[in-house]
Amino acid sequence: MKDLCLHALDVAKQKGATYADARIVKLRNQYIVTEDKRVSAIQDSDSIGIGVRVIADGAWGFAASASLEKGEVERVAAQAVEIAKASALAPAPDGIRWASEPAHEGGFKTPLKKDPFKVALEDKIGLLLGVSKAVLAVKGVKKCHGYMHFKGEHRYLASTEGSMIESDTVTSSAQYRATAVDETTAKTRYFEAHPMNVGYEHIEATPLLENAQRVGEEAVAQLTGKPCPVGKKDLILHPSHLALTMHESIGHATELDRVLGMEESLAGSSFATIDKLGNLKYGSPIMNIICDNTMPFGLATKGYDDDGVEGQKWHVIKDGILVDYMTGREVCHAIEAERSRGSCRADSWASIPIVRQSNIGLAPGMEQLTLEELIADTKDGIYIEGMGSFSIDQKRQNFQFGGDCFWEIKDGKKGAILKDVTYQAITTEFWGSLDAICDKRFWTPYGVMNCGKGDPMQIAQMTHGSAPARFRQIDVGGATK
Ligand SMILES: [Zn+2]
Known part of the structure; x- marks a missing residue:
């Protein structure tokens, strides 16, 4: 060979x-x-x-x-x-x-x-x-x-x-x-x-x-289950759910080819343009999004990407600020980077390599915090597990997510199962409302097998990890699952 x-x-x-x-x-x-x-x-x-x-x-x-x-x-x-x-x-x-x-x-x-x-x-x-x-x-x-x-x-x-x-x-x-x-x-x-x-x-x-x-x-x-309430609720999102929210609202938005307008198919493009690099408040100060193509067991971990660039680990969002992108060798010059981040992959021998999401995750909280303690600290909220339906605009800015299972949180207690819960937000407002993340003991990776991108479409895989996290006062309800 x-x-x-x-x-x-x-x-x-x-x-x-x-x-x-x-x-x-x-x-x-x-x-x-x-x-x-x-x-x-x-x-x-x-x-x-x-x-x-x-x-x-x-x-x-x-x-x-x-x-x-x-x-x-x-x-x-x-x-x-x-x-x-x-x-x-x-x-x-x-x-x-x-x-x-x-x-x-x-x-x-x-x-x-x-x-x-x-x-x-x-x-x-x-x-x-x-x-x-x-x-x-x-x-x-x-x-x-x-x-x-x-x-x-x-x-x-x-x-x-x-x-x-x-x-x-x-x-x-x-x-x-x-x-x-x-x-x-x-x-x-x-x-x-x-x-x-x-x-x-x-x-x-x-x-x-x-x-x-x-x-x-x-x-x-x-x-x-009780119907989804309509109004503002504090959301506690399990890693099995947050994986998809991260994928859509951060992962795709920070692929540099989309940012540059080179990729418009399948909800292409991005609001996180390069003039915002280093100054966009993507989220709250506890938000650190780390790309890691060296992550053990990660779906995007293969030693080197299809541009021949070695797997790397880097922040795209540091302390809530947009600081980098996922790049390939052809596009990284646009942000004056001398080296690609190694995020170009093809889905088969018959496809050309394109910028793809690396493994990306939300860094865990620095202080010890369990899911039970987070729920106990929440008065009026909803706890969500698993991936469900989603919809997001072509700038990756305005979105709605469902989930797989939902529980009411009342006065610090996980209560009845709810049905048909959806939440809507603007990407930066949503991540700006992040106020607590459980610690590294609860950080769990979830793999995405069917990420479609490109024209003709290619299907890629990557892993998104997080610990359970809380988002304050998010609009819920108003749509059916
Ligand atoms: Zn995708």
């Missing part, structure tokens, strides 16, 4: 490329899906191919193929150069400014105790159907959907700068969802072994079966 990558680079150089990288990627995805007492789908697919990206005559070219025959690799490399030369007929006004990066010869491998692809299908199905049986035993639960998803990616990346990188990552996840139904409505509740770059030991260590009865009962309880 390495030789094929190097051969592609030689051909590209001979044809006139001044820079080239070649990526051979082998992907495998296994899905096991259950519905009630049966298996409804098993899908196991793999794909392998090469993508060659070049700069020639000051413009980009990219070509890819699912064949790794030597002649085909030569054709793809030559085609990438041909495309670049054609693109050079209509050059970008400022040309390409490609940030430098040392050549890396290195590798990265997800630490695995148990390779999920070597675990028997019968064992995986047995676990899902066992959970399903326990969920369906709860009175009022009418459906149980479950799935497991395992993803493997083996990548070789070589560049004309002398980098030769090999990575081997494996992602494991499982989830089930209980649905309770009465005469007029249906309510759901889920539980998961959240997506992590780790082996099957993650699935085995997650108490999937032990939570089945509670999850079923909470789905049923939502049927008769």
Whole structure:
């Protein structure tokens, strides 16, 4: 594989490329899906191919193929150069400014105790159907959907700068969802072994079966839950919920290609423009948002990004102020950064790398604080777990979120289950109202598997972590789940 990558680079150089990288990627995805007492789908697919990206005559070219025959690799490399030369007929006004990066010869491998692809299908199905049986035993639960998803990616990346990188990552996840139904409505509740770059030991260590009865009962309880109040409430958000709020209102808003207007598809663009760098009050002074592509088990942790830049850890928001972005080598010059933050990834051998969210998280509170103490300190609020519906505008400024399960907080006590809770806010006002974060003992990472971006769309993965946190006086109600 390495030789094929190097051969592609030689051909590209001979044809006139001044820079080239070649990526051979082998992907495998296994899905096991259950519905009630049966298996409804098993899908196991793999794909392998090469993508060659070049700069020639000051413009980009990219070509890819699912064949790794030597002649085909030569054709793809030559085609990438041909495309670049054609693109050079209509050059970008400022040309390409490609940030430098040392050549890396290195590798990265997800630490695995148990390779999920070597675990028997019968064992995986047995676990899902066992959970399903326990969920369906709860009175009022009418459906149980479950799935497991395992993803493997083996990548070789070589560049004309002398980098030769090999990575081997494996992602494991499982989830089930209980649905309770009465005469007029249906309510759901889920539980998961959240997506992590780790082996099957993650699935085995997650108490999937032990939570089945509670999850079923909470789905049923939502049927008769109190309606969402309308007005201002203090929100306490669990990390399983906050992951999505962070993803949408901070993660996408701080991707530098969106900020620069280079990415407008799928709610593109951002309000956090570069004139605000260093002075925008994104949130309260206790808000620290840290990107970390070195995070153990993180979905964006793969040693090096697809620009060949080493994984890094940095603040995008420090003490509430916007201080940096997620960048790639082509765009980082816009903020006068000499080095990319290493946030460019492609979702397959057939895709070009684009700026993607790194693993990002809200730093935990500095003082000891448990969720119970935070609830005890809250007079009139709502506690939210899990991800639900969301909507956000193309500037990432004005949003609405639902959730998976909601509880009333009255006079410091977690009370009745509520239903159909939604909250609405402006990004900076919402994060500005953050006044308490539990400490690092409660910091928990949650993986996002289906982040869509680009045109044609690419699907990327990343991890968002936080501890439970409180947001004061947020508008709730006024919409249905
Ligand atoms: Zn996304």
